[in-house]
Amino acid sequence: MSKQTIYYTLTDEAPALATSSLLPIFGAFAKEADIELKLTDISLASRILAGFSDLLPADKQVEDGLQFLGDLTASPEANIVKLPNISASLPQLNAVIKELNAQGYGLPDYPENAQTDEEKDILARYSKVLGSAVNPVLRQGNSDRRAPAAVKGFARKNPHSMGKWKKTSVSHADYMRDGDFYSSEQSTTMDSAQTVNIEFVKKDGSVELKKSLPLLEGEILDSMNISCAKLRAFFEATLQEAKEDNIMWSVHLKATMMKVSHPIVFGHAVTVFYKDVFEKYGELFKEIGVNPNNGLGSVYDKIKTLPETKQTEIKQAIEDVYNSRPELAMVDSDKGITNLHVPSDVIVDASMPAMIRGSGKMWGRDGKAHDAKAVIPDSTYARIYQETINFCKTNGAFDPVTMGTVPNVGLMAQKAEEYGSHDKTFEITEAGTMRIVDAQGNVLMQHAVEKGDIWRACQTKDAPIRDWVKLGVTRARQSDTPAVFWLEEERAHDNELRKKVELYLKDHDTNGLDIRLMTYNEAIRFSMERIIRGQDTISVTGNILRDYLTDLFPILELGTSAKMLSIVPMLNGGGMYETGAGGSAPKHVQQLMEENHLRWDSLGEFLAVAVSFEELGIKHNNEKAKILAKCLDKATGKLLDTNKSPSRKAGELDNRGSHFYLALYWSQELAAQSENAELAAKFTPLSKVLAAKEDTIIAELAAVQGKPAGLSGYYNVDLDAVEKVMRPSATFNQALATL
Amino acid sequence: MSKQTIYYTLTDEAPALATSSLLPIFGAFAKEADIELKLTDISLASRILAGFSDLLPADKQVEDGLQFLGDLTASPEANIVKLPNISASLPQLNAVIKELNAQGYGLPDYPENAQTDEEKDILARYSKVLGSAVNPVLRQGNSDRRAPAAVKGFARKNPHSMGKWKKTSVSHADYMRDGDFYSSEQSTTMDSAQTVNIEFVKKDGSVELKKSLPLLEGEILDSMNISCAKLRAFFEATLQEAKEDNIMWSVHLKATMMKVSHPIVFGHAVTVFYKDVFEKYGELFKEIGVNPNNGLGSVYDKIKTLPETKQTEIKQAIEDVYNSRPELAMVDSDKGITNLHVPSDVIVDASMPAMIRGSGKMWGRDGKAHDAKAVIPDSTYARIYQETINFCKTNGAFDPVTMGTVPNVGLMAQKAEEYGSHDKTFEITEAGTMRIVDAQGNVLMQHAVEKGDIWRACQTKDAPIRDWVKLGVTRARQSDTPAVFWLEEERAHDNELRKKVELYLKDHDTNGLDIRLMTYNEAIRFSMERIIRGQDTISVTGNILRDYLTDLFPILELGTSAKMLSIVPMLNGGGMYETGAGGSAPKHVQQLMEENHLRWDSLGEFLAVAVSFEELGIKHNNEKAKILAKCLDKATGKLLDTNKSPSRKAGELDNRGSHFYLALYWSQELAAQSENAELAAKFTPLSKVLAAKEDTIIAELAAVQGKPAGLSGYYNVDLDAVEKVMRPSATFNQALATL
Incomplete structure (x- = not known):
């Protein structure tokens, strides 16, 4: 890192394809400010190959890009532009393995039931790439998210x-008033570093060690419990109420991220709603391996092994349930997919904003939108939706x-709060006591638990909190905007946190700043009252609210959360600049392959790279980098204003054309600025060439569309082939090369 | 006033009857603490006679009790117990005149159309007693209202x-977002005493003086305007919306107290709702004197002069309106009295709490309760109901x-704020400008107005504000309860007020007190969040919120606002102790006359007199008075707990029996206390006699019931005759006389 370097990630699907076109532009412009852009491969395929590198022939071995970047986060020089990547499900993993083996890599199959040591080793290697495997490695800091001025404008x-x-x-929104995580939370701050034990004490007094937790001094430790009985009673009560009030019933969880606790909660929703079915066929379902935590879909899936008549009987029993239950919200009414089919279909942080944006309605069986009772069992965060x-x-x-805007500064680093609780979450198997015991044998906290309860512990380290407070103050200062720390007076955890916030705020000059501490309801109400008056308010929140609010407000303000600027200022001084969201990327690749049109919008990359440049400029006193950043933002604004974002329709402007306009406007801005004559002189010729050849370039870009494009792979593409597809305008390529 | 004196008011109807039984008890007990209770007659009949005293023969002249008490309020020694009295409507006034003349007073008739000077003089004398004529004279201070501990318990x-x-x-609740008083309010604080002019500037530039206002230094002056066009458009929009959403429509105003502006607003509600009728018959209605400000009732009343066929036609036209409009809330569905029949039937400060207490429903045509759109045009205070x-x-x-409790400290003295605006409220007759010009000719504030707009000015003097702040702090200290000043950041008036509050708070030791300034929505939300957690919060508010909140919270907390302790700490140091509310008193008198059972509950008097004693105790260092007070409160609590309040049914315990139990318990408490041996010794024999003779006394009190009671009058009763009726137990009277 002797030079000023931006590490640009090569990920998967559409974002990766777009990179082929966009990175050469960024690289050419950056060179003029002595900045190098280095591409690091963290694609799913590459991560798998890296995991098996020692077993592959030398010519097929790849560098472990994720490991490299993970190490880099420890450096103050880290400057990473992180594009959306695949969080692989098992079906996706199997598809990559198949593709890689077709390309001759000879990888072992995924061992569903690993028995031998070798199989277990293979399973462990594959497990490392499953699910959300990149963010935990790279997000070595808190979170700073906002709607960039150009996007908001x-x-x-x-x-x-x-x-x-x-x-x-x-x-x-309806939520539990008792028996949930919120009402059972206990919390303490460690006065010294030590290892504590999570223990289960049975009714007979015997003690089972569930987990040992090494904790740092000043670390906040929480535990909490959901009562299974109260949860099920709550579901039943909401169903009765919804039936009586003739309102649609809809459950909202986050089974993806809260991957241990929420599937269990979801499973209870399924077995309470379809109580009659599960009571009648419970034993049979167990035999054939139905898992209600996987949704009603699991029933439909597993009964396929049964005789046709039995299947019909069970399907009829399911249909009969709909007569006695309130109407159930649908994920896809055409295909008959309900809210309870698949745990990952309705994700609260996206589904509630969509509901609120859409008149407060969810989709019904009739394919029409209806008012709904949004059931969000744990009341901790559910209340903000009701507010x-x-x-x-x-x-x-x-x-x-x-409307005004609500940027967020989120406590995220080192798996803060609930988002780090997966390995400390337990479904209780018999009545007893869950407790945490310190190194001296003192019981720090305990809960009486019943069979089926969900108990968990959460950790929040002191250094991230300190950094988060600093980040909140810095953002308030830089944006000259009131900042609200969302801290719930009645939450044990928040009260521990509050003490630290009050203490660490004293480390900063808050003179002239409007910094407040409010409960969640107060904070969201305050923010909303300001929003409708066109005023902005920074939300400084914990990890879950970070996630929820950076969907809620962007979806209301911008129509999407994909256009947010998302920065991770690393604890060690570096920075990561995340771009967009990859939810619809597979459809994009399909369209490219079929008709050579890539509708992917690189707006997130434009915004992130500008901040990445700016950061280098500040850190290295690189004036040219600052000007590149400023002009890039202006170009992005102009691109939005002139409607040069990609169209969804083949034949019209696509991702590549949009990149051309970015280069055109960016070079024009650089030519027009007067802060740095050298840069202006450098970019004036390019801006003139691009302007003069606009029609030619657009024609060249359009000419290739309408016919299939060959990528020689989906997960592990041939980069040369991709470059041919993604840079089809010789005129544009030639002009760029003159820099 | 050489002695320690409590001035007890003789008023009207049931409270006056109850006084005959209760005052002898209070008097006998008070004597032991060297306190005298003096009865002052401020009944409607007495006030009329006093007004005509110079025209009456000497033996029929009466003292002007109201004038006497009014003068007394200026003294720091004032200690007045004020019972509910009649705020006379015109029909009531005519009834009193008739009764008095039957008794030989020879009063002139009420001159509906006064022409001669003599008639005008008579009209002026009668006008003085019409409507709310007592409170403005006696309420020479701010307001301190709370639920007494015994009542709350x-x-x-x-x-x-x-x-x-x-x-x-x-x-x-639905309200205007624009064009109402709230959004047009302007406010200023006078930096010197001077007389300002309210002027109307016509389009041709000519200036009409509407009123001259002498103002004090430091006085807050406001002006505001309701746009007639926007008000009518608002009504129409709410009607369309209610029709579309199939929800009942209900208008909530305060046409009684806001006697100039709200009848006009009500009139617009009537003519917009019945638009088809008023468009078709408008001219005819004008001819026959229909006044929509008096409600639809005015139509039914005035069309009686028309031919039968025309009447039928108009009635049918009214019925037809109900097809095109949403359902209208009913005041009395049996009798077909709608929300729009009479302006005084639905009074927002009572009707909204009743709606909120009753599941948020109002009564429909079918005699059943339904959800409703509560239309409260001006948004200033309407928003608290939506919250x-x-x-x-x-x-x-x-x-x-x-639930916790919300006591109130209200800014009431010297006709503060809107409640003093009647003589400064104008219905605009043509487009122009309403403005207020100071003594130097500077325009202090102005509004462009259109025909039909309602413009008004309000005054709030500095001394009452200073006293109100002090009272707020004092109450917070005495109750050790957080106090919230309800001040709306976006209201011009409140911002002037806020400056004074912040300044005057510095005059007091607020150390250790929790005193906050909040917007109305914040304040009510804060109070409600505390209420459901069992916590109390003092509301320190302006005059209208005082009125609204001392109905809202008591009705939710206690089921009625009649059981509140209502104190007016006078600006000059005295105190007035108001009791109960007289709304149902006429029905009580009727029952007494028919079956000699008085269901009136003197609870308010018990509570008020206790505070009255306590105040004398503090002021004169009268320990016995303090003990009387403390024991009276305990007796009241016991009376409530043992269910010795009056029953509604003849033959059961009534007002008189309840008084007996008060005397019994009070004497027992006094006998049992050990703070003052003299008092204990004095009351021990009485307590023993009363306890021993309980059965006899209750039997004597019950014996008279079931047959008519003779009162020789309704408004001007023969006090001797009343005493015979109200003190029928010789045993009880004799025991009291032993003191």
Whole structure:
């Protein structure tokens, strides 16, 4: 890292394809400020190959890009642009293995039931790439997310559609008042570094060690419990109420991220809703391996092994349930996929904002939108949605044209809070006591638990908290915007956190800043009252609220959370700049392969790279880098204003054309600026050439569309082949090469 | 006033009758603490006679009790117990005149159309007693209202019924977002004493003086305007919305107290709702004198002069309106009296709490309760009801068993704020400008107005504000309870007020007190969040919120606002102790006359007199008075606990029996206390006699019931005759006389 370097990630699918076109542009411009862009492969295929590198022939071995970047995060020089990547499900993993083996890599199959040591070793290697495997390695800092000015300005000028709210909407969020994580939380701050034990004490007094936790001094340790009986009673009560009030019932969880606790909660929702079915066929279901935590889909899947008549009988029993239950919200009414089919279909942080954006309605069996009871069992964060719904009933839908913005500073580093609880979450198998005992044998906290309860512990280290407070103050100062620390007075964890916040705030000059501590309801109400008056408010929150709010507000403000600027200022001084969200990327690749049109929008990359440049400029006193950044932002704004974002339709401007306009506008801005004559002189010729050849280049880019494009792979593509597809304009390539 | 004196008011109807029984008890007990109770007649009849005293023969002249008490308020020694009195309507006034003349007073008739000077003089004398004529004279201070501990404790043990709230309730409060008083308010604080002019500037530039206002230094002056066009458009929009959403429509105003502006607003509600009728018959209605400000009742009343066929036609036209409009809330569905019949039937400060207590429902044509759109045009205070409704939808109905209490300290003195605006309220007759010009000719504030707009000015003097701040701090200290000043950041008036509050708070030791300034929504939400956690919060508010909140919270907490302790600490140091509310008193008198059973509950008097004693005790260092007070409160608590309040049914315990038990328990408490041996010794014999003779006394009190009682009058009763009726137990009278 002798030079000023930006590490740009090669990921998967559409973002990876777009990189082939975009990186040469960034690279050419960056060179003029003595900045190098280095591409690091962290694609799913590459991560798998790296994991098996010692077993592969030398010519097939690959560098472990993720390991490299992970190591890099420890350096203050880290400057990483992170594009969306695949969080692999098992079906996806199997597909990559198949593709790689077709390419001759000779990888072992995924061992579903690993028995031998060798199989277990293989399983362990594959497990490392499953699920959310990249973020935990790279996110070595807290989170700073905001709507960039250009994006916010564009949304104000081109407001997305918002559903009208009726004052008579009956939609609401419903949550437990007792027996949930919120009401059972206990918390303490460690006064010394030590290893504590999580223990289960049986009724007979015997003690089972569940886990040992090494803790740092100043670390906050929490534990909490959901009562299975109260959870099931709550589900039943909401179902009765919804039936009586004739309102649609809809459950909202986060089974993806909260991968241990929420599938269990979801399973209870399934077995309570379909109580009659599970009571009648419970034993049979066990035999054939139905797992309600995987949703009703698991029933339909597993009964395929049964005789046709039995299948029909069970399907009829499921249909019969709908007569006695309230209407169930649908994920896909055409295909009959309900809210309870698959645990990962309805993800609260995305589904609730969508509901709130859409008049407070969810989709019904009739394919129409209806008011709904949104059931979000744990009340900790559920209450903010009810507050928002009440606000919309009272004040109407938010107006993207006039509304203010709510950036977020989130406590994320070192698996803070609930998001690090997966390995400390237990489904209780018999009545007893869950407790945490310190090194001296003192019981720090304990819960009486019953069979089926879900108990968990969470950790939050002191250094991230200190950094988060600093980040909150810094953002408040830089944006000259009020900042609210969301701290719940009635939450044990938040009260521990509050003490630290109050203490660490003293480390900073907060003179002239408006920094407040509020409960969640106060904070969201305060933010919303300001929003409708066009005012901005920084939310400084814990890890889950970070996740929820950076969907909620962007979806209301911008129509999507993909256009947010997402920065991870690393604890050690470096920075990671995350771009967009990859949810729809597979469809994009399919379209490219079929008709050579890539609709992927690289807006997130434009925004992230600008901040990445800016950061280098500040760190290395690189004036040219600062100007590159400033002009890139202006170019992005112009690109939005002139509607040069990719179209969804083949034949029209696509990702590549959009990159051309970015280069054109960026070079024009650089030519026009007067802060640095050298840069202006350098980019004036390019800006003129690009402007003069606009028609030619657009024609060249359009000419290739309409016919299939060959990528020689999906997960592990041939980069040369991709480059041919993604850089089809000789005129544009030639112009860039002149730099 | 050489002695320590309590001035006890003789008023009207049931409270006056009860006084005959209760005052001898208070008097006998008070004597032991060297306190005298003096009865001052401020009954409606007495006030009329006093007004005509110079025209009456000497033997029929009466002292002007109200004038006497009014003068007394200027003294620091004032200690007045004020019972509910009649705020006379014109029909009531005519009835009194008739009764007095039957008794030989020879009063002139009320001159509906006074022409001669003599008639005008008569009209002026009668006008003085019409409407709310007593409170403005006596309320020479701010307001301190709270639920006494005994009452609150009783409500907790014997909770009144509360309607269940559904999360799917569609009820809501709806209000203007523009064009109302709230959004047009302007305010300034006078930096010197001077007389300002309210002027109307016509389009041709000519200036009309509407009123001259002498103002004091430091006085806050406001002006505001309701746009007639926007008000009517708002009504129409709410009607369309209610029709579309199939929700009942209900308008909530305060046409009684806001006697100039609200009848006009009500009139617009009537003519917009019945638009088709008023468009078709408008001219005819004008001819026959229909005044929509008096409600639809005015139509039914005035068309009686028309031919039968025309009447039928108009009545049919009214019925036809109901097809095109949403359902209208009913005041009395049996009699077909709608929400729009009479302006004084639905009074927002009572009707909204009743709605909120009753599941958020109003009564429909079918005699059943339905969700409703509560239309409260001016948004200033309407928003607190929407906040409360949202709160109930989210958290369910309040629970009288566990809920905290919200006492009030209200800015009331010297006709503060809107409640003093009647003589400064104008319905605009043509487009122009309403403005206020100071003594130097500077325009202090102005509004462009259109025909039909309602413009008004309000005054708030500095001394009452200073006293109110002090009272707020004092109450917070005495109750050791957080106190919230309700001040709306976006209201011009409140911002002037806020400056003074912040300044005057510095005059007091607020060390250790929790005193906050909050917007109305924040304040009510804060109070409600505390209420459901069993915590108390003092509301320190302006004059209207004083009125609204001392109905809202008591009705939710206690089931009624009549049981509140209502104190007016006078600006000059004295105190007035108001009791109960007289709304149902006429029915009580009727029952007494028919079956000699008085169901009136003197609880308010018990509570007020205790505070009155306590105040004398503190002021004169009268320890016996303090003990009388303390024991009276305990006796009241016991009376509530043992269910010795009056029954509604003849033959059971009535007002008189309840007084007996008060005397019994009070004497027992005095006998049992050990702080003052003299008092204990004095009351021990009485307590023993009363306990021993309980059965005899109750029998004597019961014996008279079941047959008519003769009062020789309704408004001007023969006090001797009343005493015979109200003190029928010789045993009880004799025991009291032993003191």
